[in-house]
Every structure is written in C-alpha cells, then in structure tokens.
Amino acid sequence: MTEEPPRNPPPPDIDPEQLRQFQEFQRFQEFQRFQQGQGTPALPAGAGTPALPPAVPVPVPPVAPPPKPPRTPLWRILLGSKAFRRLIYFLVVVLILSLVYDHYFGPSDEESDPRAQGSQEQVARIPKTPWNANGTVGRLYQHVGRDTPDQGCLLFTRDGAAKKKFAEAFGAPDCESAIRRLHEQVTNLAEYEKAYPDDPGTQETRVRVSSCEFKVNGGPRLGWFELTKLEPSGGWAISDYKAEPAGCGPG
Template structure:
C-alpha cells in the first residue's frame, strides 16, 4: 500500500513536487545579422555604405582626383531630398548618391582600376567578416590580379605616351629645320650674322651640328656659331651669299649636296668666314634635312 502510494506520487507529472526538467539552451540566432556564432554583423545599410565609401576613395586617384563626380553625387542627394524621394528609397538615398559617384569615377578610369577598387572593397568587407576568411581571400586574389594588370597597363601606357611625345618632338624639329636645298646656306649664314645659335643649330641638327662644331674647333654647335659671328665683317652681305650654278647638287637617291665653299671664292673679299659642304636628305616635297657637314679644306 505504501509502495503504490510512493510510485504514484513519483510518476505523476502533474504533481507540484515533481522534479523540474533541465532548461534547454535557446538556439543562437543566425542570419543576415551575424557573421558567426553569437557575433552580430553590422546593419546592411551601414555595411553597403562603407563599401561605397571605400570604392569612392579607391577610385578617386584613378579619376585624376576630379571633384566633379563628388559634386554630382551631392547634387543627386539634394535633388532626391527636394523631391521627397528619400521616403520611397527607404533610407537608401545616400547609397544611391554614392553609387552615382562610383559610376562617374569608374567612367574616368580604366577597367583594371575598376577591378582593383572592387578587390580592395571586397578586402574591406572580408575584414568585417572575420574569422570567416573566404571573403578576405577572394578580395586579396582580385586585388592582386587587377593590381598587376593595372601596373602593366599603366607602364605600357606611360611608355607609349613618352615614345609618341618623343616622335612628335622629332617631327616638329624636322619640320622646322627642313628647307629647300637652295635655302640651306643663306639660312645658316643669316643666323650666324645675327648670332642666333639656337636657330642655326636647330637647322643643322645632329650629327651635322657636331661635325660643324668640330670643323671650327669649337666644343659645341652654339660655340661655333658665336665664334663665326665674331668674324663676320659685313652682316648684310654675309646673310646673302651668291652661289654659282652647280653649287647645289641633287641626286636620284633623294640626297643632295650644297657646296658652300663656292659662295666667296676670294677669302679676302668675303664678308665673313666661308662655310663648307652640307649633305642633305629629302624630307617632304622639295624640302631637305641637313645630315652632315665638312669643311672646305
């Protein structure tokens, strides 16, 4: 009788003195607000805003530090506020303005810069998701590939620009120094009479300018021009040499020779120091470039 009473009392779950069941721990919430067990992620709008800000800061140097994308982005934000569209966007109006800035800056840069900025933005996102390293690794890979691509493309572009600029400078100098064969000697003597070494040496070019300087024992072309100018006794007569017929020899291989020694056969009556022989090469049309020089002796 006592045993049945004890059994009934212990097996009845409705009795107040029954042993309480142990509490079960509540499962941890997981979802878009976490990056790991018990760890709270940043709100999605804050996270997206940080990514846009990082993209703007990373693209800005590649967009030549232009302020126009930022000004336009602020204008979009003001326009959205004035039109009351911020309510329709549910708080995403600043992100829309940031996206406009990113797009405008990306349009001013090259695709490698886009990839580099995207990779760095993913890196920033990966740091916020640690200890989950997968996003961080993906961002590092994209940054490495696009960084190398940007470096190679930028180096090639810079080298090509320098080569193009050098070629353009050469063409410009040649176009300024190209003359008809009959005008070569008068141009040189006119510049010597005026002591204009810049123009005279520009017409002579290289290596003719070096040969010209060596022929008169000068260290360079400009010094030779100054030395010859000091020996000019009649600047007007020296600037107008009279070459006899046959002093300009043109050949079928697009070269020519100007025999400057024939301008003043009598050195005693010459208005200045006699000049030697100029070798020419056809440039464009009927104009020539001076390619060599040697003295009369």
C-alpha cells in the first residue's frame, strides 16, 4: 500500500517581519469595519491609529470639615468647679448657723411687750403716726371703704386681743369679716376716706383716739382705739378697742 500525501501540507516558512505586517493589516481592516459600523468614515490605509480624545477629569467633591464638638453646658462647668462647690457649701453652712442662732438666741420678749409686736409684713404696712389721713386710724377707715380686710387687720397688734374686740363689736367672727360688713354700709367712698383724727402734737408712746371726736361722712363710725408705738420700727398699731354709739360726734 502506498502512503497518501498529507491533505494540509505544512505551510512554508514565513518571514517573521512579513507575519507582523500581515497581522497589523488584519487589525487595521477590523478597525475600519468597526468605524463603518459606527458611522465614522474609514481612515485611509497607512493613516495609523486615530488619536483618542483627551480624558475628561472627574470632579472630586469637596471634603466636608469634621463637625464641631458640642459645647459643655454651663451648669456642668459650674459643678465641675471647685470654687463654685466651696461657695455653695459656705452658703449652706451660713444658712444653717443663722437658723440655729435665731432658734436659740432670738428675741423672746416680743410677745409680752405690745410695743414690739408685729410681723415683718405688719411693720412694713403700719404707718409711722396714728394721726391725719396717712395715720393708722385714717388707714383703717380707708381699708373699710375699699373693702381690703387683709390689709386693714394688719393695723392691729399681733396678740389678737384688739382684733377680737373689734370683730365682736360688729357681730363678726373675725376682723376680716367685720371689715367686710362695715364696707357694706359705706355709701360715699370719697367722703368716707376723709375720716381721720388730727394730730394733737403729743409725744407719748401710747395714745387714744375716739371716732366721736372727728368728722365721719359716707359710712359708719368705727369706734374708740388705743394705739401703741412699736419698737424699734416706730409704727403705730391698734392695741385696744371699744365700741361707741353710732350717732356720736360731728356729722
């Protein structure tokens, strides 16, 4: 049997430089076909590879600054201060010592002396004279006319004896109720507020004033008062009271 010649004879030896040129030609043809498919006119042979467009720089977003740390509250700063804590401790100690001193060494004879009776509120409201329109008696007439019983009853001494007599004289359970009942009898406030005793010029620390001795119009007469000068404030408070006839004195 004779041997058959090979169907695909091996290719003859190709020069490497020719093979390189052939491969470049094939790539150039593929690039032309690609451009024709994209609608771009084909480049002539030998024109070389077209230059690519310059790269467009991608904008970089700005970096945000780091957030500021939250501010420390003022109360936390104060609590963290040794000087502030020492000041608080000092004030607390002073307050405790003041309370202890008032409890054990405060004045104890005020209740026995009517001239020293009166709370701080009472001292602030009691007039410095029993006479005239701004005196204690004149103020009591004004409080009755204006229906301000709380302020009117502060004009009496704190022991309550004179206020009790004043309330009983007008059939009331207490001083405030008595002033409210008397206010209902006021018919002319402007005239009623003009009721007050004149200053006789006395230098005593205890005086007596009768509503029958001065003019009262537009409302009821309030009666007889004994007033005592409070120490050390110098205000005049009503320390005793008596009822008087309603129709007495000048009209």
